[in-house]
Amino acid sequence: MESLITTFHIDWKIIIAQMLNFGVVFLVLYLFALKPLKKIMSAREEKITKGLSDAKTNAEIIMKTQQEYTEAINVAKAEAHELFKKGKSEALAKRTEMLAQAEQEVALMISKGKQSLEAEKAKIIADAKNDIVRLVIMATEKVLEDTTDSTVKKL
Amino acid sequence: MEKITHTATLFAEPIYHIGSFPVTNALFTSWITVLILALVVFILRRQIKEIPKGLQNLVEIILEGALTLCDQITGNRQITNKVFPFAISIFFYILINNWLGIMPFGGLGLVETEHGKSAFIPLIRSGTADINTTFALALIAVLGANFFGIFTIGLWKTINKYFNFNAFSGIFTKIRKDPTVLAVAPISFFVGVLEFIAEFAKVASLTFRLFGNVFAGEVLLLSMSAIFAYLIPIPFLFLEIFVGFIQAFIFSTLILVYFTIASQDHGEHEEEHKHPEHKASLRSVT
Numbered sequence: 001m002e003s004l005i006t007t008f009h010i011d012w013k014i015i016i017a018q019m020l021n022f023g024v025v026f027l028v029l030y031l032f033a034l035k036p037l038k039k040i041m042s043a044r045e046e047k048i049t050k051g052l053s054d055a056k057t058n059a060e061i062i063m064k065t066q067q068e069y070t071e072a073i074n075v076a077k078a079e080a081h082e083l084f085k086k087g088k089s090e091a092l093a094k095r096t097e098m099l100a101q102a103e104q105e106v107a108l109m110i111s112k113g114k115q116s117l118e119a120e121k122a123k124i125i126a127d128a129k130n131d132i133v134r135l136v137i138m139a140t141e142k143v144l145e146d147t148t149d150s151t152v153k154k155l
Numbered sequence: 156m157e158k159i160t161h162t163a164t165l166f167a168e169p170i171y172h173i174g175s176f177p178v179t180n181a182l183f184t185s186w187i188t189v190l191i192l193a194l195v196v197f198i199l200r201r202q203i204k205e206i207p208k209g210l211q212n213l214v215e216i217i218l219e220g221a222l223t224l225c226d227q228i229t230g231n232r233q234i235t236n237k238v239f240p241f242a243i244s245i246f247f248y249i250l251i252n253n254w255l256g257i258m259p260f261g262g263l264g265l266v267e268t269e270h271g272k273s274a275f276i277p278l279i280r281s282g283t284a285d286i287n288t289t290f291a292l293a294l295i296a297v298l299g300a301n302f303f304g305i306f307t308i309g310l311w312k313t314i315n316k317y318f319n320f321n322a323f324s325g326i327f328t329k330i331r332k333d334p335t336v337l338a339v340a341p342i343s344f345f346v347g348v349l350e351f352i353a354e355f356a357k358v359a360s361l362t363f364r365l366f367g368n369v370f371a372g373e374v375l376l377l378s379m380s381a382i383f384a385y386l387i388p389i390p391f392l393f394l395e396i397f398v399g400f401i402q403a404f405i406f407s408t409l410i411l412v413y414f415t416i417a418s419q420d421h422g423e424h425e426e427e428h429k430h431p432e433h434k435a436s437l438r439s440v441t
Binding site: 007008009010011013014015016017018019021022024025026028029030032033034035036037038040041043044 | 165166176177179181182185186188189192193197199200203204205211214215218219239240243244247248282285286287288290291292294
């Protein structure tokens with residue numbers, strides 16, 4: 001042991017000095033570099049983790065919303081399709097009904113027209129008859145008048 | 156013309172005395188290391204922002220990598236968080252000390268004349284090329300690991316690792332169920348004593364491994380420079396830069412392993428069967 005100490009000049013004062021040196025290095029590194037860096041790195045890691053989890057939640061929300069949107073669109077499409085179909089069939093029925101009604105009305109109008117035409121014809125004929133009768137009477141009267149006048153003159 | 160000799164000594168040479176306290180070149184280099192690290196920390200401290208830039212970016216990348224590596228060794232983030240500052244401080248302290256020793260400050264030094272012979276004493280010598288430094292660091296590491304064990308698993312369990320009184324007390328409680336406990340208990344106790352001796356071996360191994368490697372590197376560089384001053388030492392310089400890094404890495408990794416082992420008590424042996432791969436990796440690192 002003695003030879004070891006003399007060969008390597010082992011000196012407890014230098015050993016303590018070296019321990020102190022290391023102590024200073026440790027304290028300086030720990031207090032002024034590692035601790036604040038660790039704090040910042042942990043805070044950053046926390047932020048990143050939170051950001052990632054938020055992004056995941058947001059992605060889930062977006063996916064859910066997209067699904068809901070697609071579902072709503074599909075439902076709306078189906079409803080619109082149904083409505084369209086219903087509207088189309090209703091319109092067709094209405095059209096048929098209206099056509100039938102129009103046909104009926106036309107037929108009615110035609111028959112009414114015919115009736116009024118016939119009434120008009122009958123009236124015209126009656127009027128014409130009356131006129132003819134009147135004209136015949138008037139002509140007869142004239143003839144008779146003329147005949148009477150000439151007879152009187154002769155007389 | 157006076158001849159000045161320069162030989163690589165096994166010990167750090169004093170360059171100044173403060174009373175009876177010898178300021179060796181290795182200690183001086185360690186002070187420079189402390190100053191460099193303090194300066195870097197000071198610059199970094201002023202730059203620290205939420206959005207990293209420049210030096211902070213680099214340090215954060217290093218820290219992230221080191222933390223991941225520590226996690227692989229400790230297998231537990233909580234232990235990593237507790238031990239990491241200590242391990243990384245030791246790493247940088249050793250690294251800067253190692254690298255300062257191979258910096259080209261060759262001509263910077265004192266000429267000391269003794270018994271008519273002049274010898275050159277360099278001002279800069281790797282702090283870790285002095286056994287006092289490596290011994291101090293090893294002592295801090297091993298004592299630190301044991302104190303960490305006391306704070307983590309408790310004083311009684313830590314003592315029981317070395318002096319397994321629980322094994323003896325188990326004789327009275329388990330003898331009816333398992334008579335082999337009579338043979339196992341003394342063996343367990345003896346293993347504990349071996350572990351206690353191993354703690355001293357740890358100090359010795361940490362001390363001499365680091366000192367040996369760094370000192371050998373300095374001798375190698377000196378020899379190469381003596382053979383041919385130009386070109387030839389360059390590859391060896393790079394080799395020593397690498398060795399300096401590797402030695403700092405090994406020392407801090409071993410500290411992590413010691414701290415991790417110290418934070419586990421013998422009762423966790425059952426746990427070993429559940430996670431054999433992690434324990435096996437620890438053993439391979441040790």
